[in-house]
Amino acid sequence: MNRKIVIVILVLATLGIAMFLAMFLKGMKEDPAKNLDNNKLPTVRIQKVKYSYIESPIVEKGRLASNLEVNLSSEVAGRIVEAGVPLKVGQKFKKGDLLIKIYDKDAKMDLRAQKSRFLNKLAENLPDIKVDYADNFENWMSFFNTIDLDDNVPELPKVKTTQEKVFMASRNILGDYYAIKSAEVKLEKRNIYAPFNGSFVEVNTQVGSVAGMGSKLAGIIESNKLELQVPIESEDIKWLQLNDEVEILDSKGELLCMGKLIRISEFVDQGTQSVSVFVKLYKRGDVELYQGQFLTARFKGKKIAQAMEIPRTAVFSSNKVYVLENELMKSRRINVLKRNENSLIFNGLKEGELLVVEPPVKATENMKVQVQ
Structure with missing residues (x-):
C-alpha cells in the first residue's frame, strides 16, 4: 500500500517538474513581432484641386500621301513604244518629260x-x-x-x-x-507628257503591249507636295482649327518639319469612328519624305480655361473621382472636358478639395486611407 502511494507521489512530482520546466522555457522565448502590415491603412496620393489655363496637344500618327495623284489612261488605242522614261514603279521624271508614247x-x-x-x-x-x-x-x-x-x-x-x-x-x-x-x-493624245515633277507609283503596262482606249496605264504622284492624312477621334475635332501650325515628328519623337492644317473631313469613318484631317508639309529642308510613310503629327489644340489635368487612372465610371474628407474617400462626379491618351482634363470640383490621384486597389466609398 505504501509502495503505491510512493509511486503516485513520484508520478505527480514528475508531472509537476515537467510543467514547471515548460512554463519556464516558454517565459524565456521572445514573443514574435506583431504583423503591423495587416493593420496598416491603404496609402493614397492626393493633389489639391486648382484650375488654370491648359494647352493640351493632340498627338496622332498619320500616313503621307501626295496631294496630287494622277491616273494615266489612253484615249486612243495602239501599241506602246519606247518614250525615254522607263515604265517602272518608283521611276522619277520631270515636268514635260514624255512618259508614254503610242505608235503614231x-x-x-x-x-x-x-x-x-x-x-x-x-x-x-x-x-x-x-x-x-x-x-x-x-x-x-x-x-x-x-x-x-x-x-x-x-x-x-x-x-x-x-x-x-x-x-x-x-x-x-x-x-x-x-x-x-x-x-x-x-x-x-498618242503622247502623254508629265504634268509635274514626280514619280510612278503604279505601272500597268510595258513597252510593246497594246493600250486599249480608256485603259489605265499607270499612276503618278507629285513627289514635292506631300500631305499627312491623320485620323482624329471625332470628339477631339472641336479642338482643331484650319491653318493651325502642326509639328511633324519621326518615330523617335524628334521634329522633322512643320506643317499646316489645310482640310478637315466632314464625315466620320464608320470603321474607326475617326475624322481624317490633312496637314500640308513645309519647311522641310533636306528631309527626305516618301509616299506611304507613317509620321506623327502634334497639334497644339486650343487653350482650355479653368481646368485641371489628372491621370486617367484617377477616374472611374467614366466621370467619377474620389476626394479625401477626414481620412475617408468620398466619390464625386466631374465634368470631363478632354480625354488624352494617359490623362484627362476636367472641372466641376471646388478649388482646394483634396483629389485622390492614385486610389488604392478595390477602392470603395468611405474607405479610410492615409496620405502618402
Missing part, C-alpha cells in the same frame, strides 16, 4: 493625206474665191500658203459674208478643215 506613224501618214486632199480642194476653189469674194481672197491665199503637211494647220480665215459662208459649206471646206483639226488632237 500610221496616224501621221493618214493626217498628211488628209491635209494633201484639203490643199487640193482649196486650190480648186481659190479661183472662184478670187472672183466672187475678192475682198477676202488674200486671207485665203495666205492660209493656203502657210499650210505645212508636217505641222498643224493654221487658223481658218474669218468668213466675212453669208454668201461666202454658204460657198465654203457647200464645197465642204469647213468640214474637211475641222476633220483635220480633230485628227491632229487625236495624234497629240
Whole structure:
C-alpha cells in the first residue's frame, strides 16, 4: 500500500517538474513581432484641386500621301513604244518629260493625206474665191500658203459674208478643215507628257503591249507636295482649327518639319469612328519624305480655361473621382472636358478639395486611407 502511494507521489512530482520546466522555457522565448502590415491603412496620393489655363496637344500618327495623284489612261488605242522614261514603279521624271508614247506613224501618214486632199480642194476653189469674194481672197491665199503637211494647220480665215459662208459649206471646206483639226488632237493624245515633277507609283503596262482606249496605264504622284492624312477621334475635332501650325515628328519623337492644317473631313469613318484631317508639309529642308510613310503629327489644340489635368487612372465610371474628407474617400462626379491618351482634363470640383490621384486597389466609398 505504501509502495503505491510512493509511486503516485513520484508520478505527480514528475508531472509537476515537467510543467514547471515548460512554463519556464516558454517565459524565456521572445514573443514574435506583431504583423503591423495587416493593420496598416491603404496609402493614397492626393493633389489639391486648382484650375488654370491648359494647352493640351493632340498627338496622332498619320500616313503621307501626295496631294496630287494622277491616273494615266489612253484615249486612243495602239501599241506602246519606247518614250525615254522607263515604265517602272518608283521611276522619277520631270515636268514635260514624255512618259508614254503610242505608235503614231500610221496616224501621221493618214493626217498628211488628209491635209494633201484639203490643199487640193482649196486650190480648186481659190479661183472662184478670187472672183466672187475678192475682198477676202488674200486671207485665203495666205492660209493656203502657210499650210505645212508636217505641222498643224493654221487658223481658218474669218468668213466675212453669208454668201461666202454658204460657198465654203457647200464645197465642204469647213468640214474637211475641222476633220483635220480633230485628227491632229487625236495624234497629240498618242503622247502623254508629265504634268509635274514626280514619280510612278503604279505601272500597268510595258513597252510593246497594246493600250486599249480608256485603259489605265499607270499612276503618278507629285513627289514635292506631300500631305499627312491623320485620323482624329471625332470628339477631339472641336479642338482643331484650319491653318493651325502642326509639328511633324519621326518615330523617335524628334521634329522633322512643320506643317499646316489645310482640310478637315466632314464625315466620320464608320470603321474607326475617326475624322481624317490633312496637314500640308513645309519647311522641310533636306528631309527626305516618301509616299506611304507613317509620321506623327502634334497639334497644339486650343487653350482650355479653368481646368485641371489628372491621370486617367484617377477616374472611374467614366466621370467619377474620389476626394479625401477626414481620412475617408468620398466619390464625386466631374465634368470631363478632354480625354488624352494617359490623362484627362476636367472641372466641376471646388478649388482646394483634396483629389485622390492614385486610389488604392478595390477602392470603395468611405474607405479610410492615409496620405502618402
